[in-house]
Amino acid sequence: MAESFAFDIANSLLCKLASYAYEEASRAYGVYKDLQGIKDTLSIVSGVLLDAEYKKDQKHGLREWLRQIHNICSDAENVLDGFDLQDKRKQVLEASGSTKTKVRHLFSSSNPLAFRFRMARQIKEIRDRLNKVAADGTMFGLATINVDPGLVVQRRELTYPHVDASSVVGRESDREEIIKLLIKPHPQGDGDGDKRLCVIPIVGIGGLGKTTLAKLVFNDTRMDKLFQLKMWVCVSVDFDINQIIIKIINSIQKIKIINSANTSTFSSSSASMSSFDHQENINNLDMVQLVSLLIKKLYGKKFLLVLDDVWNEDRAKWIELKDLIKVCASGSKIVVTTRSKSIASMMGNVPAYILKGLSRTNCLSLFVQWAFKEGEEEKYPNLVEIGKEIVKKCQGVPLAVRTLGSSLFSNFDLSKWEFVRDSEIWNLEQKKDGILSALKLSYDQMSSYLRQCFVCFSLFPKDHIFNSDVMCSLWVALGLVQSLNGSEKLESIAREYIDELHSRSFLQDVDDYGSYCEFKVHDLIHDLALYFAREDFVAIDSHTQNIPLQVRHLSVIENDSLDHGLFPKSRSLRTILFPNLGVGLASESVLDTWLSRYKYLRYLNLSDSSFDTVSNSITKLEHLRFLDLSRNKKIKRLPNSICKLLNLQVLSVSGCTELQKMPKGLGKLISLQRLTITTKQSVLPQREFERLIHLQTLSFHICDNLKFLFRQKLPSIEALYFYSCRCLESIPLYIFPKLQTLYISNCEKLNLLSNNESPKQRLMMKHLYLVGFPMYQTLPGWILYARETLETMEINCFPNLKMLPEYLTTMTRLKRLYIIGCHQLLDLPSDMHRLTSLEDLRIIDCPELNRKCQPQSGEYWPMICHIKSIFFNEPGGEKKE
Template structure:
């Protein structure tokens, strides 16, 4: 809710840039912050698909937000009449299904290209029967229509119409059988990937990298000819799921995308996942022997007795912010028991030390320790994990230093660092020839680090965020000479640099490859280098919260492939870039998507 109020005046495409850093707030601080943001303000709060019938929680929430203006409104949707009567202060509105005619119209829209249905009258007749069986539920119509799009095989349409799955015992308006039909028609590679959505909570905001890394670890992303990059194939999988209407709230940010899975689609993922995928909560009595993937969603649900039967777990993850593991003993028992672990995400945990036994996990590919509030050191044994491809200690604010010998992790492809160190040795990174993504986050003491440009020849994405003491990214931020061997750099994120007055000229070294550039929270940034207009491959440029920035380079019109430009929190620059009327608009008008904020935070 705090971050929703932060972005209430922003378009979704800029929302991620305005997320407030509340990762380390305790519950009292969160309550205080929310009350402050709502105090006296008029707001609309939408609570979608509520299932919790605990009235005391609802009263607690109302007491928390009643500091807002009296004109504020709360809109609740639920599939439970009991909850509607408990929460409502006005009579409930019962949403009716679509009429048969509207059902058929929606089905035709998703099953055919415009006007194409007249060429296939025999399929249209079958479509009427399918639409009728969807009982007025739009998601069912849309999903089935999408699954039959551009398929003109009469037998496939008859299979959907005549499938016995329609006859499954179901509650009123239950569309799980309908969705299962669409699932059955997916190619096998998508069906295998789809079940992994069940490990995350409903309404979870997925990122492309997160879910694709999970698929990749288990060999679900395969290049047909061996030449395509796996991340490109994974993106194709996501796009195909989106085209089949299994994903929603889809936002494309170029190098990545974010999306959600409809709650009914999540039900389907839970249904097809069976006992191999287990969500561990307070209702879990034991972990079945056949369990392969575990998701921890409640802190108080972790007892040793739960895990006595399971031996072959491959995945453990903690997907909910604030929910993690606080027992080193339990963690050590997992490491001893689950020798075949490949994916271990212990985000938001609070143990002080990672057990030395971590080195026993020879097959581990991903280790995520993000936002651990207590961990101070990593064991040197972590450097024995030769198969590790991703390591994240992002947001581990108490971490004193990275372990010596990190350079042994020669297969690392992604590395995200938070540390209290002031210097990082270049020797530790010299052998990381496969590193593609590197992030420095909240490294408050960091002053120098290695000659990355010369060493990390495979680096494609660089994040540098909230490193306030950084004197130079040697030679990243001080060397005015362009660095020629940034030949693979595609994505660059620079955030929270209060002392810099201009951007580094070394960016020119990536002029032939850089696709996206994000500049956020440079409070004293006065100008952008003229060489910015030489980034001829740049497709996305985002400039946020740089209030002293007054101008753009004169040759911005040379960025002819720029597809998206977002500028916000830069009052004077926003004024000059206003569509149609701003003095800079003539050199920006060729950009397809332009979002410019005004001094009040609104957008045009």
């Protein structure tokens, strides 16, 4: 929804306008006054945008007003891009040194005089539009809210400890696992050497049943025998120490009053009244009195405290609270429920309990419980069958099952059940306590910079396996990643976004390979992304009948959905991508239309397409940051004019096996950071690559004729990839002094053991992947010179490898070690225990080594059992983790 992002895009634009670079450029081109006018007006408008977003459903016309703000800000970004582009043209012009080129530039539309005139006109138009919309906004009576939207969130209803255990389905084993943790002694201290207090986090996405599980544990009779005191505190969004202390004290008092009420002549009502009176008195105490009372209540007592629904990421606040309650007796326990893995890590002093979804059988039982009266389901077996299909979309999340089940309660209309079965959850009627409402809490809690990144997941189909490099490139290309200090690499920041989303339980099945990771998004999280995407982000499939005119980001999921008439004529489109392998564009005429119409595209992924050429009109895409032509089996040439795309950051022609050569003038792509090549060339132009001063990642895929690389240093390269370059003979590592990632796969003529072109030197490498070297019995000696920095090492398909080098155990930073398809490898180094940083060990298809690594019985098990994650083949071939 465009109106949902108005605040985010306005703030992003304000940051650009406030930067020193834009201020200098605006002065140089005589547009400083107008640009400052836009900044001042936008600052005023930005203050009321949050209030506008909250009131957009109540006030007529407010949605359209927000949409206009969004459109103006987007157009302003397009205009401001012109400053960067003009600066890059100047750099390329100066680097060329050609008089002919400079004369041609003088008479082009990009010469300084023509550019100044055009920019002045466009910026004045933006300012006039913004002033008009700002004036129109006064009629809505909006208030200024000076708070980051990530901190203003929908509040969850406060929880309480009571639960009807008989109505809870499928959590018996989870309850027993938590109780085991509560019963056994604290295995380690809290980080300060104190073993009195054990903190057990329960982590999972919203609606998964963390609170219900905590209730089951809290009310288990074994807890009454184990602890002297039990306390339940719903923390929710505000981690207010004062209020938490009051809730803890009140929770203690309630338990005592209720217990005494059971053994005295007082009625339950009088006990309840006494409790309320006591709460009122506590609320009147100051902080010193409250702390004194808390310590008095807890001192020397063995207690169980549940802190439910914690969102606080401020460690100082947590330490402050923990220090107050550490007056307890040894063996006291705290159970924390949270959606955030980072919060669990901060608070917990034992590994977090990651709550998983219910089984399909349990989901159906829960669904029947909420959709029918007891025994009623026996009368409607046809509806129960549909119910089985409905619970599939819930992916094991109990709140989703309950939400859909209760929406169908006592409704026996077959069409209604089929509608629920066939609809996306975000298209169904939403209630305050429904699953999307619960998940929206997590979305609201995210910072503004992360929310648009998250919504990009809606462009991909459900069950898609995401690659971190793909998502990071998309976010960077769309300008969604901002560096606060201006020096940190945007790709590094984007990878931190991935980590943050994982921490917030938005990602699942995350597999970290070091230089990149793969992951999935839970179906309900995907539904949440769709809910907020609406008209801005659209994934086209065979069911798509129309595309909103204001769409900005499009993906094409199926080949048969490429009806050209569907595509909007609006020029605001910024993204076109084909996310599914094998789905691509076959029509050159459609491509030509896109290139002519959508001149503000930032991201164009045409992978798996099938056209012979790309027309020169691609130069109209001056704003393009990302161009992917991968796996186009027909394309034979690229126009040299593609090198005029001075904003291009990523270019991939991977798998374009008919491509004769790379375009001439590659060195003009001065913004290029990632280049993936498939070409029939045997020699690449060294001078052109030397001019790519920002190039960080260079990949060669199926370059069958390429024998040698360059001879001169390329100091900007940080990652090198070689896939199936069958004639490649050597890789001179010394010309890549900043190399951090090296991936080599199936380069059959490559002499891996020699790096004779260089004297021995320390390598800065962090990630090394070697795949497909059947003739080698030993590993290359130059790996030794990366021992101080190496974090990831994969040895894959070395069937004749006899032994691992002893220097392996000197790699004190090694976190991931993958040994795959090494059939002759019999032994691990004897001092594997020295690899104290090793977290992930995978031994696959190494029969004898697998046998020796078996838990308990294997002779190497004592050396590796301390490693956090171990994955290997059992002798029978099954994988074990």
